[in-house]
Amino acid sequence: MTTDSSGAKTTPPRKRGRPRQDGPSEAYVARRQDILAMAATVFREKGYDAGSLDDVAEALDLRKASLYYYVKSKSELLYFIFDAALSDGLSRLDALSHLSDPAERLSAYVEHQVALLASDTGMFKVFFDNRPLLSPEFEELIRAKEHRYFEFYIAAVSGAVEAGLLPPIDPRYGAQAVLGMCTWTYKWFTPGTHDCQAVAADFIALLLGPKPRGLTMVPKARHEKASQKIRA
Amino acid sequence: MTTDSSGAKTTPPRKRGRPRQDGPSEAYVARRQDILAMAATVFREKGYDAGSLDDVAEALDLRKASLYYYVKSKSELLYFIFDAALSDGLSRLDALSHLSDPAERLSAYVEHQVALLASDTGMFKVFFDNRPLLSPEFEELIRAKEHRYFEFYIAAVSGAVEAGLLPPIDPRYGAQAVLGMCTWTYKWFTPGTHDCQAVAADFIALLLGPKPRGLTMVPKARHEKASQKIRA
DNA sequence: CCTACCGATCGGTAGG
């Protein structure tokens, strides 16, 4: 219950059908988004351990205690950030999964991952290098989404193997290889120095062989060919 | 100048040829090795941030302050551990660099890196995920060795490209790809579940194509062949 | 190699 300027008690609007407030208000959610965004920036710049809640609060011109009105703990803050990033990545992958040509799909996934990681190495340093700090429950939720992410790559590698574009490897190891190769980018990529598209192109060439220029109708696999050309 | 129990001034030992103590004693160095090994264990198990000097000292039945007799700071401890690991890795790579066959050499490097990373994922989590904590001077020394490490892979990729075993990619990007693929192992490899040798074999197949079984004389490149078989 | 202790940081809470 609140008090208006005259000091009289005010009651909530009496409108019969008033939809119940079943959740946080819009303003609350929006403010929390601000906080999450700022926390992401702080963590990106100083790392998770070194980036304190005081830093986050100060950057928003708040007191640290006020953050607890929006978030239960520091690690929950991290969880929200991770979850949003993962959801974003998943939906992008999903948008690419319609590609039916195995080579095109795998190439698109590689380009996606390289572009994503190169676009924000700072954030991914936090993401990949501070995971154990999450509480078990959050850990589980993140892990589930990560697993879905991984499965996109397993499917793409499987498709490429079946099409004879890749040698007959274990698709799980293949997916780890592709993801490792692309993800590792966050450790060395420097925007000014390196070219994101060139990197992706070279990675794809490494996996699928040199891109046939101007030709679309490439018959089958290079791996099948390779074995044909063996001479005793 | 020191004073003996009688209060008289003492001079350094007069023995003419006595070899000067030009560095820490053997016992001192040995004890420091113990401390480094224990610190490595603690960091491996709890991480660098969470693994306190009290933890390290306690595990050695010492007081924390005593560690400072052997080490200047916590980050110097980390530096010593990293430097030893890197030196070890470099000498192993060096031992493999005699391989003249480009395919064999690249394969050996892949096997080396996968085996190394899979053998101690805990330590490499510390190594790769806590770097920024090192002081600038240490950072520079480590970086230099890492660069030498990187150059081994650049050379191997270059060799494979020149031999037509890999498509004509930028050797630096190629080396990052190979290292990323192999190194990423520390993030997902589990000794019981995964097979280190199978992983390496699949990675090699992914890079160089399926291993020709029982045949040694494979003519040239699969990439050259691929373009030959294109039909309009 | 030890005892004793400092100084600073930081996540989190009480209570409004």
Added chain:
DNA sequence: CCTACCGATCGGTAGG
């Protein structure tokens, strides 16, 4: 959303 503050941790130092 704020003031005030707690409790615990931790790297490091003094001085022996």
